[in-house]
Amino acid sequence: MRILLFITLLLTSTLSAEYTQKVKMPSITFKMAEDDNFKAMQRNCQWCHSYGYILNQGKQSKEFWNKSVVKMREVYKAPISVKDEITITNYLFKHYGNGKLQ
Numbered sequence: 001m002r003i004l005l006f007i008t009l010l011l012t013s014t015l016s017a018e019y020t021q022k023v024k025m026p027s028i029t030f031k032m033a034e035d036d037n038f039k040a041m042q043r044n045c046q047w048c049h050s051y052g053y054i055l056n057q058g059k060q061s062k063e064f065w066n067k068s069v070v071k072m073r074e075v076y077k078a079p080i081s082v083k084d085e086i087t088i089t090n091y092l093f094k095h096y097g098n099g100k101l102q
């Protein structure tokens, strides 16, 4: 019984810990190239993470970008249509491509 009381006290004591100072979170805006296909990218790629994830990859091949878009759909379950997949891949390769298909 005493051990149960001890465990209960131990568990609940951490819950009452409080942080009183103001925390300022940095806000970073990642700007991406705007063209006719930007909207498709905007519609599909900003729900879960910032554009920073995309920009941080640097210049990449068309295959890389296509694999990234497909990964978002198949692994992370982003509802990206096949039409948008093609549009976004072309958009990413046009603005953030290294000129290589593979």
Ligand code: HEC
Pocket: 041, 044, 045, 046, 047, 048, 049, 053, 054, 057, 068, 069, 071, 072, 076, 077, 078, 079, 080, 088
């Ligand atoms: C359903 C949520 C979701 C959507 C929508 C989404 N992503 Fe992601 N993305 C993730 C997750 C989760 C990660 C991995 C995060 C980590 O590993 O820290 C990620 C990581 C990435 C990365 C980093 C490299 C990698 O493969 O892990 C890139 C590039 C990327 N996403 C591109 C895109 C693009 C382009 C789109 C739009 C077509 C998109 N994401 C839409 C969830 C999403």
